[in-house]
Amino acid sequence: MHDTIHHAAATDPAKQLQPTRRGIMIxxxxxxxxxxxxxxxxGQAPGALGAxxxxxxxxxxxxxxxxxxxxxxxLLDLLRERLDxxxxxxxxxxxxxxxxxxHLDGARVASCLTMAVxxxxxxxxxIEGVSAATGALxxxxxxxxxxxxxxxxxxxxxxxxxxxxxxxxxxxTSPEQIREYMSGNICRCGAYVGxxxxxxxxxxxxxxx
Amino acid sequence: MHPFTYTKPRTAQDAIRAIAAGDAGTRFIAGxxxxxxxxxLDVEAPRQILxxxxxxxxxxxxxxxxxxxxxxxxxxxxxxxxHAGLRADYPALVEALDKAASxxxxxxxxxxxxxxxxxxxxxxRGGAAYACNKRSPGSxxxxxxxxxxxxxVLGGSDSCIAVYxxxxxxxxxxxxxxxxxxxxxxxxxxxLAQLHREPGSTxxxxxxxxxxxxxxxxxxPKTPLGRASTYHKIRDRESYAFAxxxxxxxxxxxxxxxxxxxxxLGGLATRPWRASVAEQGLVGQVLNAATARxxxxxxxxxxxxxxxxxxxxxxxxxTVADALLIAQERV
Ligand SMILES: Cc1cc2nc3c(=O)[nH]c(=O)nc-3n(C[C@H](O)[C@H](O)[C@H](O)COP(=O)(O)OP(=O)(O)OC[C@H]3O[C@@H](n4cnc5c(N)ncnc54)[C@H](O)[C@@H]3O)c2cc1C
Ligand code: SF4
Ligand code: FES
Ligand code: FES
Numbered sequence: 001m002h003d004t005i006h007h008a009a010a011t012d013p014a015k016q017l018q019p020t021r022r023g024i025m026i027x028x029x030x031x032x033x034x035x036x037x038x039x040x041x042x043g044q045a046p047g048a049l050g051a052x053x054x055x056x057x058x059x060x061x062x063x064x065x066x067x068x069x070x071x072x073x074x075l076l077d078l079l080r081e082r083l084d085x086x087x088x089x090x091x092x093x094x095x096x097x098x099x100x101x102x103h104l105d106g107a108r109v110a111s112c113l114t115m116a117v118x119x120x121x122x123x124x125x126x127i128e129g130v131s132a133a134t135g136a137l138x139x140x141x142x143x144x145x146x147x148x149x150x151x152x153x154x155x156x157x158x159x160x161x162x163x164x165x166x167x168x169x170x171x172x173t174s175p176e177q178i179r180e181y182m183s184g185n186i187c188r189c190g191a192y193v194g195x196x197x198x199x200x201x202x203x204x205x206x207x208x209x
Numbered sequence: 210m211h212p213f214t215y216t217k218p219r220t221a222q223d224a225i226r227a228i229a230a231g232d233a234g235t236r237f238i239a240g241x242x243x244x245x246x247x248x249x250l251d252v253e254a255p256r257q258i259l260x261x262x263x264x265x266x267x268x269x270x271x272x273x274x275x276x277x278x279x280x281x282x283x284x285x286x287x288x289x290x291x292h293a294g295l296r297a298d299y300p301a302l303v304e305a306l307d308k309a310a311s312x313x314x315x316x317x318x319x320x321x322x323x324x325x326x327x328x329x330x331x332x333x334r335g336g337a338a339y340a341c342n343k344r345s346p347g348s349x350x351x352x353x354x355x356x357x358x359x360x361x362v363l364g365g366s367d368s369c370i371a372v373y374x375x376x377x378x379x380x381x382x383x384x385x386x387x388x389x390x391x392x393x394x395x396x397x398x399x400x401l402a403q404l405h406r407e408p409g410s411t412x413x414x415x416x417x418x419x420x421x422x423x424x425x426x427x428x429x430p431k432t433p434l435g436r437a438s439t440y441h442k443i444r445d446r447e448s449y450a451f452a453x454x455x456x457x458x459x460x461x462x463x464x465x466x467x468x469x470x471x472x473x474l475g476g477l478a479t480r481p482w483r484a485s486v487a488e489q490g491l492v493g494q495v496l497n498a499a500t501a502r503x504x505x506x507x508x509x510x511x512x513x514x515x516x517x518x519x520x521x522x523x524x525x526x527x528t529v530a531d532a533l534l535i536a537q538e539r540v
Contacts, residue, residue: 050212071215071258074245094246095314107287107316113242114317117215118262162313169312183448184311 056120060085061129075119076100076111079126087127087157091186098185101158101165102126108165110184127157130164140164143202144195151189159185163199164206172203210248217260221391221423224261229393229421237261237423239283239319242310243326250334252344262319267425277431278302282321282424286377287312289320300539301438301457302429305380308442311449321424324378324388324404325416328371329451330360342368343412357515359453362522364479369412370515372476373405374451379475380440382483383457386429392422401427405480434459434471437540441532442475443524452476454525456508456532460496462540467491470533472508477525484508487529496537498530505529 053068060083067082076093079085079102088111091099095113102111103125130138140160143149150156162185166172171181178199179192187195213234218224228235234256238244241262247253261267267283270292278299280289289295290306306315309323332339332351340349350369352360360370378401386401404416418424438459444450455475461468470491474482487507494500505526512522 052212052214054215071213072210072248093249095242095310098311098313101313104316108313109317110242110311110313113240113245113314115215115238115241115245118241118260166312171312180448181312184313 054117056117058116058119058124059122060124061126062123069116071115071117073116074112075102075104075109075114075116075124078116078119079111079124085126085128088161089154089157091155091158096186097155097158098162099155099158101161101185103161103165106165106168108162125161127161130160138164139205140167140198140202143198143205147194147198147201148191149194149198150187150191155185155187155189155191159187159195163195163202166199167203167206172199175200210251211254211256213256213258215258215260218264221261221264221267221425224259224264225391225393225421225423227259228423231257233420235259239322240285240314240317242314242318243322247327247334251336252334261423267321272298275431278429280320280427280429282319282426284320286310286315286318286320286323290315297436299384299429299435299438301380301383301435301440301459301536302377304440304442305376305457308440308448309376320377320427323375324381324401324424324427325418326375327415329374330371331356333371343371343408343415346411346413353515356517358517359451360515360518361479362477362509362512362514362518362525363474363482364407365513366408366410366412366479368410369408369479371408371412371479373478373480374476375481376440376442376452376455376475378405378481379455379473380457381427381429382481383438383459383471383473384429384432384435386427388427389425390418390422391425392419394419396425401481402483407479432459434461434469437461437536438471439532439535439539441528441535443528454521454528456525456529458529458532458536460533460536460540462496462537465495467494467496470504472504472529472533474508474525474529477509477512477521484529486510491533496533498534501530501533502526504533 053070056067056069058065079088088102089099091097093112095110100110100112101108105122140163166181171177175196178196218227236255238258238260239262267281269281270284271279286306290303296303333341333344339351342350352370361372381401388399388401388404440457442452442455452475454477457473459471470488472484472487487504490507491504508529509522509525
C-alpha cells in the first residue's frame, strides 16, 4: 500500500509536498485492514507493485498520468487509490451495481471490471471532470439536486455518469427508455423516481448546451 | 488475485503463437467482464494474459454481404445491438444483446467473449468453500442438494447442473450460426450448436475449442425468418438480470399455417438449447394459443426438476408459447 502511495506522489510533485487527509488516513489506518482482508486471497496487498508492473500513460479528465501499474489493478482502484479521484464508488466490485461508472472514450463502462491497463491510450472521464471550468455544475448534476434524485449519495456519481451517457446515446427520450437504459445503476435508497425525473429534465438542457 | 503478466499481441497470428507457447495458465482477454470478474473471485487464476480486445480486423460487423451476417469476435455487444438495419431484419439477435447485462457492460463486452461467458452458479463463483466439479473436478456438486432455483432443468448430469447463462448464443443457435476460429493447426468453422458441451462427467470442459484457438468471427446465414423473430426473456426483475427462462423464436408462415419454425431455449439448460422436435411439430399447424402451448410443452419434454427449480419448467413452456405469438405478429 505504501509503495502505491509513493508512486502516485512521485508523479505529481505537488502531492509530495501536500499529503492529503485521505493519504494520511490510508497510511495510518486503512492499510493494515486492507492487507488483512487481502491476505487469504492473494497474500499480497492489492495494488502492491510486483515484478509484472507495466509503465503506462493514462489520460483522465484531460490530464496525462505516467504510472507504473500492477496489471491486476482495476481502473476503479487506480482512480480512487492512486489518483485521488474518489468520485467513482466501489459498490460491488463485480459489474453489478453501476456505482463505479466512468466514461471510456465517451462510452460508459464499469470501472471495477475494466483493467486499468486496458485504459491506456484512451480517454477516461470521471464525475470530477463533468462540471465547467468556471465551476458551474453540469446540467445533469443540477437536475439531480433539483429533483432530490439522491438520499445517501453513494450511487450518485455513477448515476450521473451513466445518465449523461444515456442522454448522449439518445436513450433518454421517454421515462420507459430512461428506466431501461439506467437499469445498470442500482440505488439502495430507492431514489429512482427522482433520478428518472432528473434525467428527463436534463436531457433537453444538455442538447441545448 | 494472483499475479500475472499482461501483453497485447499486435496481430491475431501473434496472439495464437503466444497462446500456443504458453500453458493452461495463458489466456486471452477481451472485455474482461467474465474473466477479470472471476479472477477477482480467485475462480480463475491465469498467469499470463493476452489482450485481444484491439486486434486489427476482428471488430468488423458486415450485414451487406448477400448471404450472411458477419460479426467480428472483437466487436462490442453494443455495436451489434445498434447496427443499422439489424433491428428490423433480425429483431431476435438485437433483443438478445439489448436484454443482456447493462449498457455499461455492453459497451465493454465482446461478441466472442460473450459466447464463452461462464455460469453464474453461486457455488462455482463462491470459491473453495463449496464443492464444485466445474471449478475443482472431482470435488462434487453443491448445487445438486443445494439452492438450485436457477439451475438447469435440461442437459444436466450427476456432475453438474449449471445453466449456460448467455443470451446471444441462444439467438445465434436459432439462426444456425457458425463460428470461425483459428489455432496453430489452422482455421476451422464450428457450428454454434457444437461449440458448447453438456457437462456429462467433465463439466470443467465447457466448449469444443482447443486451448490455442482464437475466435475470429461469427457468421449467420441470411434468412427470411429473421424478420418474424423475437428473443423473449423472463427475469426476476424487468431489466439487468440473467434469464429465468428465455426463448429465441423465428417463423416463416403460409397464411395462418407455420411453414418453418426455429426455437432455442436460454436460461433453462446447460448449453444453448435448440428445440428441434418442437420446431418439427409446428410445421403445417395453424399457429394459435393452443398450438403455441403444445410447442412449448414439446420443447420442455424431458426436463428434470431439482429441489427449487421446478417452476421454471412451466415458465419455460409459457415463454416459448408467448415468444411464438410475439413472432407471429411480426410476420
Ligand atoms: C453483472 C453482469 C450481468 C450480466 N448479465 C448478462 C445477461 O443478462 N446476459 C448475458 O448474455 N450476459 C450477461 N453478462 C455476461 C457478459 O455478457 C459477458 O461477461 C461478456 O459478454 C463476456 O465478454 P468479454 O469480452 O467481456 O469476455 P472476457 O471476459 O474478456 O472473456 C471471456 C472468455 O472468453 C475468452 N475469449 C475472449 N475473446 C476470445 C476470442 N476472440 N477467442 C477465444 N477466446 C476468447 C477469454 O479467454 C475468456 O475465457 C453479465 C455480466 C455481468 C458482469
Ligand atoms: S452446478 Fe456445476 S458449477 Fe454449480 S456447483 Fe455444481 S458442478 Fe459446480
Ligand atoms: S462497483 Fe463496479 S459495478 Fe458495482
Ligand atoms: S442515493 Fe443512496 S444508494 Fe442511491
